[in-house]
Amino acid sequence: MVPATLFARSMLIMMTPVVLAQAIATFVFYDRHWDTMTNRLANSVAGEIALVIEQMSRDGDEKAREETLSMAARHTDILFTWTAGEVLDDPPARLYSGLEETLGQALDDRVRRPWRINSNVAHKWIEIRVQMPDGVLSVLSPERRLYSFTSYLFIIWMLGSSLVLFSIATLFMRNQIRPIRRLAVAADAFGKGRDISDFRPEGALEVRQAAHAFLLMRDRIRRQIAQRTEMLAGVSHDLRTPLTRMKLQLAMMPDMAEVEEIKADVAEMQVMIDGYLSFARGDGEEEERQVDLSLLLAEIAGNARREGARLTLDPMVTQGDAVILPLRLLSLRRCLTNLIGNAARYGRHVWLSLERRGNFVEILIDDDGPGIPEDQREAVFRPFHRLEPSRNQKTGGVGLGLTIARDIARRHGGDILLRDSPQKGLRAVVRLPL
Structure with a gap:
């Protein structure tokens, strides 16, 4: 579950405390500030409604009630309407928002009369209907009297500041990670024998x-x-x-x-x-150049045939897409010539092909000779190691051919592997990075 790259891990280390701090702040805000403010505003509106109802009960006639409602509207920013003889509808099954529940609790505590709440009466208005002994008092209150809009501002500022801080942290972290990436690229290039003078x-x-x-x-x-x-x-x-x-x-x-x-x-x-x-x-003095690997294999195959080797070149090598790589031409030619010469020496026929595998290109050299035992396939790459026990130059050389070939392949960032060939002999795989 942990990210693999250093950049992602660093960002996770930086952002986790920020996210946790904001989550805690949000919880405290909503649990303390927002809830407290909403309760206070709802109790304030409920208290004003209770005050109006009490004053209306003291008024002796309709004219006095109208003056009371008009005075309350002027000083409380709440609209009051009196409808004589009306009866409230049946209560809803449940309240649908936290604001309605908070306001309902305040009405129960302050007004202590049957009530109904309609939050869809108009945009940014809430209707409260209270049952009186001889009618219904309708109250229209703006949402700002019941709801604290600082919660939205808090969330906007919190998210906005987080995005700004995250962007700044990303830029700074990229600048810190870039030298590490350059160091990794330089180390990889040096392992492949390439020039890193600009590092x-x-x-x-x-x-x-x-x-x-x-x-x-x-x-x-x-x-x-x-x-x-x-x-x-x-x-x-x-x-x-x-x-x-x-x-x-x-x-x-x-x-x-x-x-x-x-x-x-x-x-x-x-x-x-x-x-x-x-x-x-070795090949340390030769500089790299862009080489078409397909043309190089065709040239090496032609030279091997002129020297008497029976060699079959896969047609896809020359007919497929061109494979152009930065290579040390003379060194790689020497590596492939050594391998093809070994295959021709111990087998009757040699097959040469080229394949792409992921981020690598593989040059396959197959023969139908006796092969090499599996437990000896790594040992033959050691300097001066020969499977043929005699020191006769005509039967085995000095034991450096495969060593030099693998050294050249590894200087290019690749390797040489020995496997069983589908031609019943040995397969030498020269793997080079794309």
């Missing part, structure tokens, strides 16, 4: 502290990546020099079985060094 700490002190901590964390991560890249690049450079000398020396040696074995070892070391350097370098 600046702003807002309340605590939000600024969180933003400064985020920027420090970003700088530490960048330094760590740079140090890793520089270290492995230096190691690779240092190893390339002796490897080059060994290649030159081996080239000048006569062809012998031992020499060929050493050449194979040197070539294997060269491949391993290139793999380590590629893993360390």
Whole structure:
């Protein structure tokens, strides 16, 4: 039942005490002020009616009664009419408003004669008919003599002030929430490897502290990546020099079985060094650009076919709506090429398709190979992990292909998942956010 967003929760925390205070004030007003005022006004009108009735009982003739009624009308703002010989109608089954009940109670206490109340006689007027021994006294009283209109003013001011305060609080709260949202957007963009150079700490002190901590964390991560890249690049450079000398020396040696074995070892070391350097370098230096994913898949599929892979591209990839995303083109091409190369190496046929799922787009790479056991599908993404136990480069590489591919996908804010394929092999799912 509690709202999920910080803005909604903050507004709830601010408005709940205001609503409770207004509810209590309204209850106190109606229970004390309005009820008290209505009782006083009703008793005042009933007392004036009782005074007129008593004076009429003392008047000796019709002329004196008329003077009494005229004087009462002039000084009380109430119209009195006397009808001789008339009898009141039967009483209603019940009174329909709180005002009628209050006025009726006052008439019982002050007048003590049969009475009838008609609140529909005219707009903003109330008729009170009192039975006299020889006729009926009709009294027309304006509503202002019986009803306190301050209740409406109170409600209008209360609701109006609440709306104004709520609007002001909403504007201020939005300004306070905006830096938090910008921080969340910047953190998400940094997790996807995008540029956040325009992000600046702003807002309340605590939000600024969180933003400064985020920027420090970003700088530490960048330094760590740079140090890793520089270290492995230096190691690779240092190893390339002796490897080059060994290649030159081996080239000048006569062809012998031992020499060929050493050449194979040197070539294997060269491949391993290139793999380590590629893993360390990642894709941090490449900038994003708007890329049509459908055209990219068609291009990668064509390259794979030229290299001898049997690959089927889903026609909907090129015939459907264009999917344009901010991507690191070279890195994503390398990721998909690695996955398609693995599928072609272990299967006879490869199927490539594209699907939209909610806020993500999924690139599906299926093969009909032996697949990967379910309990090993996460382990194969660890660096240097190989299902094939030997270290033969022809049967499994150095164990960095899937690691590099997942690292590229995660730098785009996505991931790579391995599942069972409907083609009886393995399905690699490259998930990218839209």
